[in-house]
Amino acid sequence: MKNLLVVSCVSDDIFAPISMYLMNNFLSEVVEGAKKYALELDADIMYLLPEGQKVEGLDGDVRFTSHNSPSLTNPYSVVQVLTGNLPRPMIQDDYVAVFEEKCVSVITPEAAYGIKNGFDEKFVAVNVGDKTEIKKATVGTSLLEIAEVSDAKAVLLGGLKGTFVTGQEAADTKIEATEKFNSITVYGQGECIVDACVQIMNKTYEMSCGKCVLCREGTSQFKQIVTEMTTGKAKAGDIDLIKEVSEIISLGAYCPFGQKMTNPLTSAMNLFAGEFEDHVKRKTCKCGKCYKAAELFYIDPDECVGCGDCIDACPEDAIEGKDGYIHIIDQDLCEQCGKCVSACEEGCIKTATKLPKLPKKKTKVGKW
Ligand code: SF4
Ligand code: SF4
Ligand code: SF4
Incomplete structure (x- = not known):
């Protein structure tokens, strides 16, 4: 074999623990899908699992990584991890990642499952409050129906690279097989979107691999500015500043994680502009969650x-x-x-x- 197909089970959406769910519950389908794809590529198969995870019945070449990185679907990044380095991606289209003299391709368990079973059904991680549930969604079902909630203030489609939509939009949107997102995170009417953005930016900051300055500094600055919005310390120009810097980061960050990590914040700012202005200009949080007017x-x-x-x-x-x-x-x-x-x-x-x-x-x- 002159190629290597790595089935990477490190999810690039930390809100969607679907990869390991499929490995543990639909292993034979994932393995069959991976084999089918490997045949096309003339490739050996390797499974890359998060450290400490076990998959009953998984044979063959299994490796582990302690890096919970969003870039472990990038072949170069995977090779870095396999050779004991930090998982930092290489984006050039013509770059060929090589490990032990084999050209490396990477596939997720979700994609392998789809190759075996077709793409008419979709696994979605539904996050409501502290609960995460993985559901098999039928194409055409409304997003709120999948989440089994009748009312929501906002829904984040996708994880740290995702986009906020209003609850009404989520109710009106039917899931499609080609959907890019793997997680739906539901925010109730009483929840503060600015506070939600703080939690998201904290995680985004942790996930940035730090390779490029725009993403490294951008995640750190955004985390600080949004936190300041919830503690009454934000400045009048902060909303515009985030929007301007987001455009620069989207254009200049090295990998898809950095290019899209501004999505949740900017989409929330567009949809809930009044709520952000309340926090920044009037120093109030109508949900009573963060900056408390009397405190x-x-x-x-x-x-x-x-x-x-x-x-x-x-x-x-x-x-x-x-x-x-x-x-x-x-x-x-x-x-x-x-x-x-x-x-x-x-x-x-x-x-x-x-x-x-x-x-x-x-x-x-x-x-x-
Ligand atoms: S954009 Fe972020 S995650 Fe991607 S390479 Fe740059 S620092 Fe790493
Ligand atoms: S509320 Fe009191 S204890 Fe808490 S940070 Fe402020 S001064 Fe310190
Ligand atoms: S009286 Fe209260 S506020 Fe003043 S120094 Fe003592 S503990 Fe602090």
Whole structure:
């Protein structure tokens, strides 16, 4: 054989654990599909599994990787992992990845299953709240029917590279066999989309392989900016900034993950522009999830006795002060966790939508 077909079971959508589901529940179909494809390619078959996973009855060349990377469907990236390197992709169309003198192709278990059984049915991971369920969807079923929910505020189609649609759009959309997404994540009417974007950007940041600067820096900056939107620290131009930078990243990032990782955030911003503006301009979250309008924490300078008990309670090192002086909360560092409140026996840590006049420099207790 002069070629190698790698069946990569490391999902490129972390919201859709379908690859391992198929390996464990439909192994013979996946193996048959892979064999059929390998015959066409004149290739040996290798299975690449996430470390720690076992597949009962799987024979042949099985390798493991500890890298949970979105690029493990890229042949070059797979070869990097097989040779003990980081899974960083190569995108050039004419690049031929070679492992042990064999040209490497990569296929997912989903594609192998489709080669065996045809593509008239589709496996979809449905995420509602903390629950993930894998369903076999029949072509033509509405997305909300698949999710078995009657009402939704928004649905993310696809994982970290996916696109938000409104609940109504999801209800009106019938699934097709050629659908690119493998996961449907449902957000209820009471859920905050900005907060949802924070969770998504945190995961996106973790998944970026760091090879190219646009994706590496972009994921880090977006994560920070969206988090700031939920803590009342975002600046007026942040929404436009994200949109502008997203276009640059989509054009310049090295692999499909980086090119599409801005989709969830930009689609959410387009669909829920008012909600983003509430967070950025009005510092409110109507869902009451994140930045709480009544929760800017401050220390009442008339009541603080300068004991310092609050300093150790603050995980963000946001409280400044020394013995006998009125303590002050640095609003740029405060994450509104409220842990300092119970540490203050005097009860002088309070909350307000708008901060009252507070000392700007070190002030002795009683001198305010
Ligand atoms: S776009 Fe992101 S995931 Fe892709 S190669 Fe660049 S850093 Fe890695
Ligand atoms: S609310 Fe939390 S972060 Fe803010 S000052 Fe208190 S302990 Fe620190
Ligand atoms: S614990 Fe209360 S009284 Fe003591 S320094 Fe902190 S805010 Fe002031």
